Every structure is written in structure tokens, then in C-alpha cells.
Amino acid sequence: MFSMKPEHPSDDDKRLHELLQDWRVEAPLPPRFQEGVWRKIARADAAAPSGWRRGWDELIAGWTALLRRPVGAVAYLSALLLVGTVLGYWQSDRFGDQKEMAWRAAYVQSVYPYSTRSDR
Amino acid sequence: MKHPRLIILCGLALAAGGFGVLYASRTAPYRQLEMECGPDLAWIKKEFRLDKADFERVRVLHEQYKVECAEYCRQIDAKHRALSLLLATSTNVTPEIEKVLNDAAMLRKQCHTTMLRHFFAVSRAMPPEQGRRYLAWMQAETLSSTHPTMLPHTAPSARHDANMQ
Numbered sequence: 297m298f299s300m301k302p303e304h305p306s307d308d309d310k311r312l313h314e315l316l317q318d319w320r321v322e323a324p325l326p327p328r329f330q331e332g333v334w335r336k337i338a339r340a341d342a343a344a345p346s347g348w349r350r351g352w353d354e355l356i357a358g359w360t361a362l363l364r365r366p367v368g369a370v371a372y373l374s375a376l377l378l379v380g381t382v383l384g385y386w387q388s389d390r391f392g393d394q395k396e397m398a399w400r401a402a403y404v405q406s407v408y409p410y411s412t413r414s415d416r
Numbered sequence: 417m418k419h420p421r422l423i424i425l426c427g428l429a430l431a432a433g434g435f436g437v438l439y440a441s442r443t444a445p446y447r448q449l450e451m452e453c454g455p456d457l458a459w460i461k462k463e464f465r466l467d468k469a470d471f472e473r474v475r476v477l478h479e480q481y482k483v484e485c486a487e488y489c490r491q492i493d494a495k496h497r498a499l500s501l502l503l504a505t506s507t508n509v510t511p512e513i514e515k516v517l518n519d520a521a522m523l524r525k526q527c528h529t530t531m532l533r534h535f536f537a538v539s540r541a542m543p544p545e546q547g548r549r550y551l552a553w554m555q556a557e558t559l560s561s562t563h564p565t566m567l568p569h570t571a572p573s574a575r576h577d578a579n580m581q
Contacts, residue, residue: 392446
């Protein structure tokens with residue numbers, strides 16, 4: 297009966313080693329076997345991802361690993377919230393400036409018919 | 417924390433939400449002011465920090481002046497059209513052309529006088545400090561020359577001489 301855990305593992309290793317040493321492959325190699333092997337290696341090399349792709353994959357993997365950690369996820373969420381609010385602040389400032397400029401031009405044009413500049 | 421895609425989406429939603437809330441809250445006063453006063457008077461109210469009573473006086477003056485101003489504009493346009501017709505059939509400055517030019521100049525003078533009168537009236541309708549600021553600003557915007565001298569192509573020294581005279 298074959299047992300998963302031999303009583304003397306070193307004996308088994310020794311026997312296996314001897315068996316492998318004695319094993320000889322006598323079947324002939326198929327024709328152009330070596331050429332086929334090299335062709336497969338070349339194909340595998342060509343199919344391997346390029347440098348930037350590998351870098352991208354590593355980056356994604358790094359990000360994913362970071363997001364799996366609570367501290368990374370909190371940092372990411374905080375950063376995006378900060379980016380959103382800073383952009384909102386900046387855009388609302390621009391909105392205000394543009395509105396005031398347009399209102400000023402509208403007022404000048406409404407009281408001064410000779411006004412030609414709309415961007416005062 | 418086992419769903420990175422969900423966290424990415426939450427981050428994007430947070431960014432969009434932060435942007436939207438801040439943008440909407442900071443631009444709401446502008447939109448409200450424009451809706452209440454219209455684009456031409458919104459600037460007056462904000463820039464000169466007018467309270468409700470002051471703004472109402474300015475608004476009434478503005479509406480009255482706009483009617484007057486539009487009438488002058490209509491009359492000046494009519495004079496310009498008449499001048500164009502006369503110029504199309506003349507080869508010299510005829511008495512009719514001279515008369516139309518005089519009429520147009522007179523109308524422009526009246527228009528400017530009415531405008532100045534309006535500026536003074538508006539400045540009086542504001543608190544004194546704001547009224548002075550308004551007058552100075554309107555003077556710079558409407559009456560100050562866009563170039564230092566009426567003499568074209570003059571060197572700075574020649575302009576200085578002209579000013580001294």
C-alpha cells in the first residue's frame with residue numbers, strides 16, 4: 297500500500313534518485329525537434345509584453361496591492377476628495393471672475409452707447 | 417478592502433462630489449444675484465455693496481436713463497442714415513451735410529450730458545464713499561481718452577510741448 301508519508305523519507309529519495317539515474321529514453325526524437333524548440337522559444341519571446349506594458353502591469357499591480365490595504369485605500373480616497381475640492385474651488389473662482397467681467401461690460405454697454413469693448 | 421475597483425469608483429465619486437458641492441455652493445450667490453438684478457445691474461450691486469434701498473434707487477434711475485438713452489441712440493442713428501444718403505449723392509460738403517453733421521454732434525453732446533447727469537444721480541443714490549468710487553470708475557471707463565493725445569504720430573517730446581501749450 298502506497299503511503300503519502302513514508303516512514304523513512306531519505307530511503308525513498310535515494311531509491312527515486314537511483315531510478316531516475318537508470319532511466320534512459322530510448323524513443324527517437326521526432327524529426328526537426330531542435331528546430332521546433334527554437335521556433336517555440338522565438339514565438340514566446342515575440343509574444344512577451346513590451347517594456348512599457350510590463351511597467352504598466354506592475355504599476356496596476358502595485359496600485360491594486362495598495363488599495364487592498366486600509367491605509368492605502370484611505371489615502372487614495374482622501375487624495376481624490378482633495379483633488380475634487382481644489383478643482384471645485386478653482387473653477388468656482390474662475391466662474392466668479394468671468395461673471396463679474398461680463399456684468400461689468402454689460403453695465404458699461406447699457407449706460408454708455410459708445411462703448412465698443414466688451415472685456416473691460 | 418478586498419475590492420480595489422469599488423474603492424476606485426468610490427474615490428472618483430468622492431472627487432466628483434467634492435467638486436460639485438464646492439462649485440455649486442460658491443457659484444450660487446452669483447447665479448442668484450444675476451437672476452435678481454440682471455447682468456447689467458448685478459455688477460453695480462456687488463461691486464459697490466449696495467443695500468436693498470440704495471440698490472432700488474439705482475435700479476429706478478437706471479431704468480429711466482435707459483429709455484432716454486435709447487431715444488438718443490435712435491435719433492443719432494437716424495442722423496447717420498441721413499448723412500449716408502447725402503454722402504452717396506454728393507461730391508462736396510453741402511449745407512445739408514453740414515446741417516446733419518451739426519444735428520448729430522448736438523445729439524451726441526446731449527447724449528453725453530444726459531449720461532453724465534445719470535452718473536452723478538447714481539453716485540448720489542449710493543453711500544458717499546461708494547458714490548465717489550463709482551464716479552471715478554465711470555469717468556475712467558467712459559470719458560477718459562484711449563490715447564494721450566489727439567495728434568497722431570507725435571513724438572513724446574512733441575506731445576509734451578502740445579500739452580504745455
